[in-house]
Amino acid sequence: MERYGLLTDYEQHFDECSLHEIEVQLKNMVKEHIPGFIDREFVEYYELLEVKYHYVRLLYFLDSSYDPAEIDVVLYDIFGDYELGVYRSYHIR
Secondary structure, three states, X not given: OHHHOOOOOOHHHHHOOEEEEEEEEEOXXXXXXXXXXXXXXXXXXXXXXXXXXXXXXXXXXEOOOOOHHHHHHHHHHHHOOOXXXXXXXXXXX
């Protein structure tokens, strides 16, 4: 939480947050356009780990207002029903 400037006074808030690794195989997006797209769509609480042609891997932090299972909803809202590419996520914490 400190990495994203989200400080809390109580441990329960931290325990309700989650961290996810996300991989996306994009259909038609070249390497140069991916960082800007990710920045516009995720806005904050992410860290790019790897960017290649038609591929991105990142860490994404969900604060306590989201259930960790809602990562699929977030990804669906961003990438649609596989219109932009195929994605998968791994719950890290």
